[in-house]
Amino acid sequence: QRRAQTLAPLPLQAPIPAAHYRFDLHPGYLQLRAMRDNAARLGVENPYFKAHEGIAGATSLIEGRSYINFASYNYLGMAGDPTVCEAAKAAIDRYGTSTSASRLVSGERPVHQALERALADLYGVDDAVAFVSGHATNVTTIGHLFGPRDLILHDALIHNSVLQGIQLSGAHRLPFPHNDGQALERLLAAHRHEFERVLIVVEGLYSMDGDYPDLPRFVRAKQRHHAFLMVDEAHALGVLGPQGQGSHAHHGLSAGDVDIWMGTLSKTLAGCGGYIAGESALVEQLRFLAPGFLYSVGLPPALAAGSLAALRCMQAEPERVATLRARGERFLSRARAAGVDTGTSAGLAVIPAIVGGSMRAARLSAALWREGINAQPILHPAVPENAARLRFFLSCLHTEAQIDATVDALVRGLAALAD
Ligand code: PMP
Numbered sequence: 001q002r003r004a005q006t007l008a009p010l011p012l013q014a015p016i017p018a019a020h021y022r023f024d025l026h027p028g029y030l031q032l033r034a035m036r037d038n039a040a041r042l043g044v045e046n047p048y049f050k051a052h053e054g055i056a057g058a059t060s061l062i063e064g065r066s067y068i069n070f071a072s073y074n075y076l077g078m079a080g081d082p083t084v085c086e087a088a089k090a091a092i093d094r095y096g097t098s099t100s101a102s103r104l105v106s107g108e109r110p111v112h113q114a115l116e117r118a119l120a121d122l123y124g125v126d127d128a129v130a131f132v133s134g135h136a137t138n139v140t141t142i143g144h145l146f147g148p149r150d151l152i153l154h155d156a157l158i159h160n161s162v163l164q165g166i167q168l169s170g171a172h173r174l175p176f177p178h179n180d181g182q183a184l185e186r187l188l189a190a191h192r193h194e195f196e197r198v199l200i201v202v203e204g205l206y207s208m209d210g211d212y213p214d215l216p217r218f219v220r221a222k223q224r225h226h227a228f229l230m231v232d233e234a235h236a237l238g239v240l241g242p243q244g245q246g247s248h249a250h251h252g253l254s255a256g257d258v259d260i261w262m263g264t265l266s267k268t269l270a271g272c273g274g275y276i277a278g279e280s281a282l283v284e285q286l287r288f289l290a291p292g293f294l295y296s297v298g299l300p301p302a303l304a305a306g307s308l309a310a311l312r313c314m315q316a317e318p319e320r321v322a323t324l325r326a327r328g329e330r331f332l333s334r335a336r337a338a339g340v341d342t343g344t345s346a347g348l349a350v351i352p353a354i355v356g357g358s359m360r361a362a363r364l365s366a367a368l369w370r371e372g373i374n375a376q377p378i379l380h381p382a383v384p385e386n387a388a389r390l391r392f393f394l395s396c397l398h399t400e401a402q403i404d405a406t407v408d409a410l411v412r413g414l415a416a417l418a419d
Contacts, residue, residue, distance in 0.1 A: 044362040047369070047377055055080030058397035060374065067374040068402045070392040075238045075349050076320045077397040078270035078310040087309035088302040099298035104288070109301045115308045119263070119275050120283075122245060122311070124255040128277035129287050130299050134234060134264030135161040137274030140292025141262065142199070142230075143168030144285075151195040153187055155179065155202045157209065159232060162201050171199075178209075179344075181217040188225040198227035204236025204247035208383055208391070209343050210350030212240065215247055219257040230260035238268025239349045244314045244321040265299075268314060271307035273299045324349060324396040327403055331394060334407040340414065343389075352378070352389040353410055360417055361388035367413035373406055 019025040039046065053061040057080055060069040078084050095109050103112065112130065119128035131137040142165030146152060150171040154162055157178045166173045172195065176183040184200065192198055200222055205212045215231070222229040233246045241249030248258065260278050265271035276286055286293055314320065325348065332347030341354040355361050361377035368375050368390070375390045383389060392406070 038359070039362060042359055042363070044359065045366055045369075047362065047365050050374070058395050058399065058402060062374060065372065067369075067372050068398075068406060070373070070375040070394070070406070072395070073235070073267035073393055074270070074395045074397070075235075075268045075324055075393070076244065076310070076314055077395050078268065078313060081270065081310070081313065083313055084270050084306045084309045088306035091301040091305035095301035097302065098300055101297060102294060103298035104294055106298065108298075109304070111301050111304045111308065112299060115299075115304045115311075116275070118308055118311055119277050123248060123258075123261050123277045125261065125277050126280040127283035128261075128275050129283050129293065130265065130273055130275045130304065131290075131293055132273050132296055132299050133292075134266055134274035135164075136292040136296065137262060137264070137276060138162050138232065139165040139168060140290045141260070141276055141286060142166055142171075142201075143292075144290040145169070145282075146171040146197060146199055148172075149195060150197040150199065151191060152199045152201065153184060153227075154200070155206075155213070157206055158201055158203065159207070159234070162232065178206075179211065179213045181214055181221060184218065185221050188221060188227065192225045192227070198225065199230060200227055201230045201232065204231050204233040205239055205346075205348060205350065207235045207350055208378065208389075209352060210345035210348060211343075212236070212247070212250075212346060212348075215251045215253065215258075219253060222259075228259040229257070230262060231258050233261060233263040234267060235350060237263050238314055238321065239324065242321070243318040244268065265303065265307040268310065269307040270310045271303040273303060273307070320396045324394060327394050327396065327398050327400070330400060331392065331403050331407060334404065335410065338407065338411045340407075340410060343387075349394050351392045351394065353392070353414070354387055354389045355414065355417065356386055356388060358385060358388040361390060364410075364413045364417055365390055367416060368406075368409055371409045371413075373409055375406075 023029060050062050056069055056072040058069060059066050091111055099106055116128040116130055138161035146169040148170040152166045152171045153174050153176060155178055156175045174187055176187055200218060202213050202218055218229055231247055236246045238244040240247050260276060263275050265273040328347040328349055331351050332342060332345060335342050343352050343354050345351045355364055358379035361379055365375060365377040375392050378391050379388050
């Protein structure tokens with residue numbers, strides 16, 4: 001009380017607008033409310049944050065009802081696989097649930113090194129390092145390695161985590177049209193010499209469209225212009241290549257063709273986290289210098305053990321990859337034959353049904369939900385407003401009957417939208 005009296009009075013100035021100190025007037029919250037109001041007006045139920053009551057496999061128990069599930073990246077059916085769960089449980093019994101600090105200070109668990117060795121071997125490179133989040137892997141790796149005198153060229157559809165990493169790095173940024181190697185070449189020819197280091201970032205398989213780049217072309221471009229090439233394998237691992245090894249096996253690349261292999265543990269590997277694999281000079285500096293590794297807790301041993309078991313399972317059971325591929329081909333060919341717009345999908349594990357406006361996508365998702373099918377709508381701004389879609393993530397666990405029933409329901413739902 002006494003202290004307040006001694007404070008000098010505030011100088012007379014224009015009052016601070018309420019929007020500058022209230023979250024309920026924050027532009028993000030206002031946008032969210034507008035979207036909710038719009039959906040409520042059109043009678044569309046909120047499709048997000050549904051609670052799964054068990055393992056989200058080909059089917060999932062949601063709010064007391066079993067749905068055919070296309071909303072999980074459980075490509076090879078490892079999330080919930082008994083071998084993977086057993087490995088994770090054994091690691092909990094041995095090491096507990098947390099490393100409780102950064103690995104640099106609190107130390108390693110042997111399972112970290114085993115996972116990183118297995119990931120490095122997968123790509124035939126020197127080393128790999130695992131982070132606690134796939135998103136943070138991209139942010140901290142790009143943020144650490146590049147700076148304001150560098151240029152980063154990326155596919156127009158690149159994942160948000162790459163864009164955030166670029167922003168953090170302060171590097172110049174130029175997007176090129178999706179999968180357009182020729183446009184990339186033109187940008188390199190025009191701008192390479194204005195910068196110190198140049199990084200090209202692409203994904204091995206794109207999660208919005210289910211298509212993939214002509215990677216050898218990007219390798220040639222990076223070699224010609226002395227640039228680095230980074231490939232995000234989040235959706236390609238377990239899907240591309242005869243044993244699900246990823247883009248390098250699919251395209252017949254050799255170890256040095258890609259400078260930075262990035263991937264996540266959260267999809268095919270049924271865990272949580274991300275990794276970078278490459279030469280020692282890259283991986284070692286990330287281990288000692290990348291803030292998202294250095295100042296963040298180590299991967300919980302159970303997740304490392306589970307992902308390692310999933311990786312071994314993928315390698316030992318290539319029939320999972322073959323089944324996933326067969327299901328994808330079946331879905332794609334049936335959907336296309338029925339006139340569904342599946343865009344440029346290669347029919348591997350990700351198949352969109354592009355329907356136009358966001359509200360159409362939300363209504364179609366609700367129609368499938370009523371038929372016992374869980375497929376999430378992807379709305380603007382994640383995709384352009386006229387390209388909103390439902391996205392179907394396939395798993396090798398889906399049966400042919402589930403695929404057929406889903407395509408039939410999709411076609412019925414699309415016809416009802418037109419009414
Ligand atoms: N890269 C891509 C291409 C992704 O799709 C995602 C997430 N879906 C990430 C990185 C981030 O991975 P995580 O969800 O494991 O943090």
